[in-house]
Each structure stands twice: as C-alpha cells, then as structure tokens.
Amino acid sequence: MTLETTLAAIGPADEQAMAAARELQGRLTKPAGSLGVLEELSVRLAGLAGTCPPPMPEPAAIAVFAGDHGVHAQGVTPWPQEVTAQMVANFIAGGATINAFARQVDASIMVVDVGVKIPLHGGENLLEANIRRGTHDLAVTTAMSEDEALTAIQVGLSVAGALVEGGAKCLLTGDMGIANTTPAAALIAAFTGASPADVTGRGTGVDDETYARKIDVITRALALHEPDPAQPITTLAAVGGLEHAALAGFILGAASYRVPVIIDGVIAASAALVAAALAPNSVAAMVAGHRSAEPGASVALANLGLTPLLDLGLRLGEGTGAALALPLVAAAVRVLREVATFDSAGVSEK
Numbered sequence: 001m002t003l004e005t006t007l008a009a010i011g012p013a014d015e016q017a018m019a020a021a022r023e024l025q026g027r028l029t030k031p032a033g034s035l036g037v038l039e040e041l042s043v044r045l046a047g048l049a050g051t052c053p054p055p056m057p058e059p060a061a062i063a064v065f066a067g068d069h070g071v072h073a074q075g076v077t078p079w080p081q082e083v084t085a086q087m088v089a090n091f092i093a094g095g096a097t098i099n100a101f102a103r104q105v106d107a108s109i110m111v112v113d114v115g116v117k118i119p120l121h122g123g124e125n126l127l128e129a130n131i132r133r134g135t136h137d138l139a140v141t142t143a144m145s146e147d148e149a150l151t152a153i154q155v156g157l158s159v160a161g162a163l164v165e166g167g168a169k170c171l172l173t174g175d176m177g178i179a180n181t182t183p184a185a186a187l188i189a190a191f192t193g194a195s196p197a198d199v200t201g202r203g204t205g206v207d208d209e210t211y212a213r214k215i216d217v218i219t220r221a222l223a224l225h226e227p228d229p230a231q232p233i234t235t236l237a238a239v240g241g242l243e244h245a246a247l248a249g250f251i252l253g254a255a256s257y258r259v260p261v262i263i264d265g266v267i268a269a270s271a272a273l274v275a276a277a278l279a280p281n282s283v284a285a286m287v288a289g290h291r292s293a294e295p296g297a298s299v300a301l302a303n304l305g306l307t308p309l310l311d312l313g314l315r316l317g318e319g320t321g322a323a324l325a326l327p328l329v330a331a332a333v334r335v336l337r338e339v340a341t342f343d344s345a346g347v348s349e350k
C-alpha cells in the first residue's frame with residue numbers, strides 16, 4: 001500500500017456499531033457506566049471494527065522501530081549511541097524488558113532497524129530496513145530529507161500490513177533510539193504549539209544541566225526550522241527521527257486495516273500526532289496504553305483526545321507501557337462478548 005492509498009482508506013468510526021456497543025453496555029449485568037474508561041474503550045473498538053462486539057485483540061504483535069539521532073551530538077542524553085544497536089541485539093536475544101512483558105501478555109515482537117548507526121546482524125525477528133545510519137543533527141539542519149521520512153513511513157506501513165495479513169488483531173508500538181525523546185518533544189511542540197519547556201522531559205533520567213540543554217536545543221531547532229503543523233511530512237523531516245516516521249506509518253497502517261494500535265510512550269505519542277495530521281480519522285484506531293512520565297506524552301494525548309489506560313510512572317519506551325495495557329484492551333472487548341444481559345441472566349433491573 002502506498003501512503004496515498006492508505007490515507008484514502010482511513011475512514012471514520014462506524015457510528016452504528018458504536019451505538020450498538022453503548023446500548024449493549026446498558027443491558028449487561030452491571031450498573032451502566034460501572035466499567036468507566038473500559039466501557040468507552042469498548043465502544044471505540046466497536047466503532048473501529050464496524051461491528052459489535054468487536055473481535056478480541058488477539059493475537060497481538062509489537063513492532064519495535066529503532067534508529068539513531070544526530071542531535072545526540074548536542075549532549076541531550078548521557079548514553080552513548082552504540083546502546084541503540086546493543087539494545088536491538090538484546091531484543092533479538094530476548095533479554096530486554098519488552099521481551100519479558102511480551103512473554104507476560106503473549107504478544108509477538110518484531111524489531112525493525114530503520115536508522116541504527118551501527119550495522120546489525122540477523123535474527124529471525126529482525127527486519128533490516130535501514131534508511132540512513134542515523135539522522136542529521138536537528139539543531140543545525142533538517143534531521144532527514146522528506147524522501148527519507150516518506151520511506152520510513154512506508155516501512156511502518158508495510159510492517160503493519162505484514163503483521164495484520166499474518167493474523168495480528170492488535171498492533172503495539174515500540175521504539176529504541178538513544179536521544180529519541182528529544183525529536184519526540186520537538187515534534188510534540190511543533191504539532192501542538194506547546195512550549196519546549198512544557199513538553200521536554202528527562203528521558204533516560206538526565207541531570208538538571210542536560211535537561212536545560214535539551215530544552216534549549218528544542219527551542220533552537222523550532223526557531224531554525226519554523227515547522228508548520230499543516231505540513232506534516234516537512235515537519236517530521238525537519239525535527240523528527242526515522243523511528244518516529246516509521247511509527248507514524250505503522251499507526252496509519254493499523255488504522256487503514258481498522259485494527260487497534262496501542263500507543264506506548266512519548267515517542268509513539270509524537271508519531272501519533274504525525275499520523276493524525278496526515279489522517280485525522282486515524283485517531284479512531286489509537287488506544288493510549290499509558291501515561292508516560294515524559295510530560296510531552298500527556299500534551300500529545302490530550303491533543304489527540306485520548307485517555308491513557310495506565311499511569312505507572314513508566315519512562316522506558318520499547319513498547320513496555322503498550323504491552324502492559326494489552327490485557328485491559330482485551331478485557332474491555334471480552335465484556336461485550338461474554339457478559340450476560342439482565343434479560344438473559346434473569347437479573348432484575350432497578
């Protein structure tokens with residue numbers, strides 16, 4: 001699928017299926033509204049699937065998109081860039097937190113190299129789709145060309161397509177890329193109009209000095225590029241990252257198949273803003289897994305009108321918050337599929 005045909009395929013939520021889900025929730029053997037956010041989620045998932053009840057989000061597939069960042073040169077993170085490649089090797093070996101969580105929730109993991117600096121070697125769950133070995137420094141020039149951003153989006157679209165065609169009923173976003181909270185914050189500032197100070201966080205846990213430098217780097221980048229949110233690809237190319245671009249494509253791909261996509265933390269949330277700017281209806285496919293400790297994530301989710309399911313103070317990325325939210329998404333659907341109605345169970349109504 002090309003980006004153009006994908007965008008054209010992303011329609012609005014099905015109002016009839018949503019009305020049916022709302023009506024069914026009111027007949028199930030529990031006080032109406034008593035499942036709070038999960039009821040709203042079930043209604044949204046019915047609207048996405050175009051049927052009530054919607055399918056269970058199983059099997060679920062996580063895609064971890066990895067890339068490096070030229071802005072690392074500005075000293076926005078204490079970690080060396082080679083950690084990106086080393087962590088990709090860890091994902092392939094099954095030893096990272098996301099591997100443990102994926103096993104916990106029975107989701108598959110695919111790792112996609114879209115921009116890692118150091119060449120990676122094999123592994124059956126590694127997709128080698130490197131576009132360039134790290135972006136340029138967004139504080140001094142555009143991070144990537146628009147062609148490169150489009151190619152990365154295309155990789156994300158293809159990965160979503162392959163996973164859904166392979167049977168996945170729910171997609172989960174994952175990321176790995178030392179320094180990638182900086183382009184994420186820059187994208188969130190560019191698309192929401194929020195100030196750099198309000199969207200910049202401490203990423204892997206940077207000290208006060210690095211934190212102040214990060215805000216300054218993002219402020220300078222926005223002054224240099226003057227990104228226009230009405231030009232999403234130009235904005236993405238100027239201040240984004242290759243994994244952010246691929247994630248935007250992945251989210252759009254899920255939306256075009258009308259399959260839910262669980263948004264993880266701040267990197268995925270920034271990519272979700274790109275996706276929404278390209279196809280506003282894609283928001284119907286997005287489920288916010290959790291509220292990352294990165295302040296930009298909350299700004300982005302509020303802008304998208306999404307309520308995060310979990311709030312655990314997570315600030316890891318990799319897809320960890322999305323994985324932990326998966327059982328809640330499944331539970332929300334299971335209610336519509338399995339809970340008896342007052343009528344069928346012979347329970348008296350008020």
Ligand SMILES: Cc1cc2ncn([C@H]3O[C@H](COP(=O)(O)O)[C@@H](O)[C@H]3O)c2cc1C
Nearest residue numbers: 077175176177178179180181203204316317
């Ligand atoms: C060992 C390690 C494992 C990680 N797994 C995810 N991240 C997360 O932290 C990085 C972003 O934070 P910053 O912008 O501060 O560099 C990304 O790689 C993200 O996926 C990790 C970071 C480290 C160090």
Ligand SMILES: O=C(O)c1cccnc1
Nearest residue numbers: 203265266292315316317
């Ligand atoms: O919210 C995230 O995704 C996140 C936060 C800190 C570091 N890396 C990722």
